[in-house]
Amino acid sequence: MGIMVGLPSPSGSEKDLQLNFGKNMTVQVEMRASHLPAEWHMQSGIQLTWPHAGTDWAYMLAEVQECFINIAREIAKRELLLIVTPEPEEVKKQIAATVNMNNVRFLECATNDTWARDHGAITMIDTGTPSLLDFTFNGWGLKFASELDNQITKHAVEAGALKGQYIDHLDFVLEGGSIESDGMGTLLTTSKCLLSPQRNGRLNQVEIEEYLKSTFHLQKVLWLDHGYLAGDDTDSHIDTLARFCSTDTIAYVKCDNTEDEHYEALLAMEEQLKTFRTLAGEPYRLLALPMADKIEEDGERLPATYANFLIMNDVILYPTYNQPVNDKKAGEVLQQAFPNHQIIGIDCRALIKQHGSLHCVTMQYPLGVIKES
Numbered sequence: 001m002g003i004m005v006g007l008p009s010p011s012g013s014e015k016d017l018q019l020n021f022g023k024n025m026t027v028q029v030e031m032r033a034s035h036l037p038a039e040w041h042m043q044s045g046i047q048l049t050w051p052h053a054g055t056d057w058a059y060m061l062a063e064v065q066e067c068f069i070n071i072a073r074e075i076a077k078r079e080l081l082l083i084v085t086p087e088p089e090e091v092k093k094q095i096a097a098t099v100n101m102n103n104v105r106f107l108e109c110a111t112n113d114t115w116a117r118d119h120g121a122i123t124m125i126d127t128g129t130p131s132l133l134d135f136t137f138n139g140w141g142l143k144f145a146s147e148l149d150n151q152i153t154k155h156a157v158e159a160g161a162l163k164g165q166y167i168d169h170l171d172f173v174l175e176g177g178s179i180e181s182d183g184m185g186t187l188l189t190t191s192k193c194l195l196s197p198q199r200n201g202r203l204n205q206v207e208i209e210e211y212l213k214s215t216f217h218l219q220k221v222l223w224l225d226h227g228y229l230a231g232d233d234t235d236s237h238i239d240t241l242a243r244f245c246s247t248d249t250i251a252y253v254k255c256d257n258t259e260d261e262h263y264e265a266l267l268a269m270e271e272q273l274k275t276f277r278t279l280a281g282e283p284y285r286l287l288a289l290p291m292a293d294k295i296e297e298d299g300e301r302l303p304a305t306y307a308n309f310l311i312m313n314d315v316i317l318y319p320t321y322n323q324p325v326n327d328k329k330a331g332e333v334l335q336q337a338f339p340n341h342q343i344i345g346i347d348c349r350a351l352i353k354q355h356g357s358l359h360c361v362t363m364q365y366p367l368g369v370i371k372e373s
Contacts, residue, residue: 033217034124037125045075048361050083052087067347074344080105083104112147119175133167173199186222191224194208194223209221226271227266227268241305251289255291256291270288290330295352303356310364316344319348320347
């Protein structure tokens with residue numbers, strides 16, 4: 001009998017523990033410690049936290065609900081959809097005609113706002129029960145009310161809407177939109193967000209990196225020091241700027257217009273991305289997403305970005321902004337990044353009026369986390 005043990009290699013591949021009993025019997029057991037999966041890990045479904053009259057969307061509620069319905073329809077065609085709302089019967093009326101209700105689950109819960117990416121649970125997985133990590137969400141550094149949204153994850157676990165081991169990390173402020181995992185031990189983030197004094201101001205960069213490595217069982221943290229979007233409330237969340245598409249590929253926002261206010265910062269970001277290395281020591285394959293043309297409301301530029309896409313099991317949902325050339329180019333770049341996925345654009349001009357986009361309003365959960373029925 002031969003025993004061959006394999007752990008994740010620096011190249012990002014996964015090997016198995018093989019137990020060979022003679023010639024005709026091979027048992028394979030995946031050997032992975034608890035880890036933070038990449039977004040492309042197989043999912044059970046997606047969470048949306050629905051807009052209502054008690055949120056900042058009140059002045060444009062019908063417009064934003066139409067956008068949410070479009071997102072919900074695409075999700076529920078393919079995966080389970082968990083809708084968090086204080087008024088499930090009202091939401092059912094909005095979506096019943098166009099959304100596959102067989103795949104929709106509801107959690108009745110009081111909410112402040114709609115940004116599930118940042119108040120949703122961050123899931124770690126191994127060969128056993130998923131771990132649902134609950135970090136403090138403090139309204140992006142105490143900018144907005146968040147006390148209700150900060151209770152959603154615990155309520156979801158207690159109500160059975162999410163299945164897994166609840167783990168209290170409420171002593172640390174962290175939003176899902178601020179981190180990107182390659183699933184193999186590398187985390188991508190921005191120093192502007194994670195080092196914000198209104199989040200974990202008692203800790204310095206070294207201490208925060210050690211906390212992230214210890215919590216998520218990481219080998220490396222890549223700190224992006226450049227890049228921003230005008231109109232962004234999050235202190236430069238990574239999911240607005242640069243995204244892992246595979247263990248060796250990053251899609252990022254590139255600005256070609258030298259007259260645009262973002263040109264210098266995004267150029268510096270691109271140059272820093274070129275210096276980053278995979279665990280194997282190789283440079284990343286970098287795919288440039290277009291910079292959206294300026295969209296303003298009341299004289300304020302809104303944070304339109306094509307980096308705010310959602311990776312699902314078989315499709316990529318990406319935001320569009322009624323800019324045919326840019327929308328088309330972004331879709332083509334994402335098709336390069338995800339050749340085996342269908343690429344579907346959703347008009348997200350409504351979402352950017354409250355300074356977020358498609359990825360910001362969604363949170364994916366791995367297989368087994370959202371209850372089947």
